[in-house]
Amino acid sequence: MKRKLKIGVLFGGRSAEHEVSLVSATSVINALDKKKYDVVPIGITLDGRWISSSDTLEVLKSRKKINQQPQKILLPDPNLQGIVEIFSKINSKENIDVVLPVLHGTFGEDGTVQGLLELANIPYVGAGVLASSVAMDKIVARRLYKAAGIPVIPDIWFLWKEFQVNKKYFLSQVASELGFPCFVKPANMGSSVGITKAHNSSELEGAVVLAANYDRKILVEKAVPNAREIEVSLLGNDNPIVSVPGEIISSNEFYDYDAKYVDGKSTSEIPANIPKRIADKIKEYALRGYKAIDCSGMARADFLVGRDSNKIYLNELNTIPGFTSISMYPKLLEASGIPYPKLLDMLIKVAIERFEEKSKLKTAYRPKKDWYKN
Ligand SMILES: Nc1ncnc2c1ncn2[C@@H]1O[C@H](COP(=O)(O)OP(=O)(O)O)[C@@H](O)[C@H]1O
Numbered sequence: 001m002k003r004k005l006k007i008g009v010l011f012g013g014r015s016a017e018h019e020v021s022l023v024s025a026t027s028v029i030n031a032l033d034k035k036k037y038d039v040v041p042i043g044i045t046l047d048g049r050w051i052s053s054s055d056t057l058e059v060l061k062s063r064k065k066i067n068q069q070p071q072k073i074l075l076p077d078p079n080l081q082g083i084v085e086i087f088s089k090i091n092s093k094e095n096i097d098v099v100l101p102v103l104h105g106t107f108g109e110d111g112t113v114q115g116l117l118e119l120a121n122i123p124y125v126g127a128g129v130l131a132s133s134v135a136m137d138k139i140v141a142r143r144l145y146k147a148a149g150i151p152v153i154p155d156i157w158f159l160w161k162e163f164q165v166n167k168k169y170f171l172s173q174v175a176s177e178l179g180f181p182c183f184v185k186p187a188n189m190g191s192s193v194g195i196t197k198a199h200n201s202s203e204l205e206g207a208v209v210l211a212a213n214y215d216r217k218i219l220v221e222k223a224v225p226n227a228r229e230i231e232v233s234l235l236g237n238d239n240p241i242v243s244v245p246g247e248i249i250s251s252n253e254f255y256d257y258d259a260k261y262v263d264g265k266s267t268s269e270i271p272a273n274i275p276k277r278i279a280d281k282i283k284e285y286a287l288r289g290y291k292a293i294d295c296s297g298m299a300r301a302d303f304l305v306g307r308d309s310n311k312i313y314l315n316e317l318n319t320i321p322g323f324t325s326i327s328m329y330p331k332l333l334e335a336s337g338i339p340y341p342k343l344l345d346m347l348i349k350v351a352i353e354r355f356e357e358k359s360k361l362k363t364a365y366r367p368k369k370d371w372y373k374n
């Protein structure tokens with residue numbers, strides 16, 4: 001006999017739609033085929049406690065005896081994959097006032113860790129869930145920047161699955177609409193991992209196969225000819241500070257993984273040697289992009305600027321940029337009058353401000369009648 005799947009049904013929550021969720025979960029639990037599934041009801045109380053037992057739905061609906069329920073948690077450790085009970089005795093506990101996530105890429109910069117911290121109600125440095133995940137997805141982010149009137153690089157995107165079925169179509173679409181060379185990227189990645197500059201159709205095909213190792217969505221972009229890499233740092237919530245622009249001078253044909261970290265030959269110039277008009281435009285687009293994705297805390301906005309044309313394109317916003325004391329993010333702010341230790345103070349301060357502003361919002365709604373109990 002096949003093992004029954006254990007379905008954890010999560011309901012309730014710190015939300016004004018807590019009650020609606022309880023009613024939805026009742027329907028879902030009733031409808032799940034018990035011959036195929038074991039249901040594990042997991043309730044989140046209005047104040048964010050996690051509880052789980054066979055009568056959790058009833059407990060949440062009646063709002064009685066919630067505090068007598070053993071406390072459960074879903075741990076972020078992927079080796080556990082389940083909910084665990086916290087016994088009344090906790091071995092040790094260290095209170096945390098603010099978390100400073102210094103993680104790059106997936107499961108760190110992409111909203112997942114931010115989501116966990118939101119659930120835990122702990123203030124954290126940097127962008128929230130939405131901006132983190134949007135900025136991580138080059139395809140979605142581009143579309144928002146474009147809608148905000150910011151110039152972006154012409155691109156085409158497709159699913160790896162679609163490409164496998166319609167390879168000829170996509171190869172000819174790229175050749176006719178974007179031409180060569182072009183850049184092929186996994187939609188969600190960083191540090192130039194999985195990125196190829198393709199100079200012709202056969203390189204393009206290989207590049208798509210490589211990018212597909214990292215994402216199901218592939219982005220292909222026109223190459224900006226003779227691109228200069230100009231970056232600015234942003235710091236703050238609704239009215240962020242924008243640093244002076246700096247330029248990265250890559251040691252390779254483009255700023256790939258080796259040029260970023262390995263060969264140590266890439267250099268930077270701060271402030272960038274660009275006309276004031278271009279610098280002002282870059283700052284304006286950076287601010288607009290920050291707002292377009294509802295960013296907060298910090299970000300480094302990376303631009304590509306045509307050396308001859310002076311055309312500016314917003315390439316991406318990094319919500320957790322490199323953070324060593326010689327990284328571009330702190331160096332640009334340092335050049336703008338904010339030394340590294342002060343930068344950390346400011347990041348923590350704006351994290352607390354954002355948390356406090358959000359804490360004032362209502363997360364519960366008391367309906368006129370307890371309609372959901374039936
Ligand atoms: N359309 C493009 N035209 C020219 N150079 C590009 C283009 N896209 C990417 N690059 C080069 O590739 C590098 C990495 O691409 P990017 O989109 O920034 O990915 P990552 O998120 O991995 O940093 C850029 O810093 C730049 O050197």
Ligand SMILES: [Mg+2]
Nearest residue numbers: 191192302316
């Ligand atoms: Mg980049």
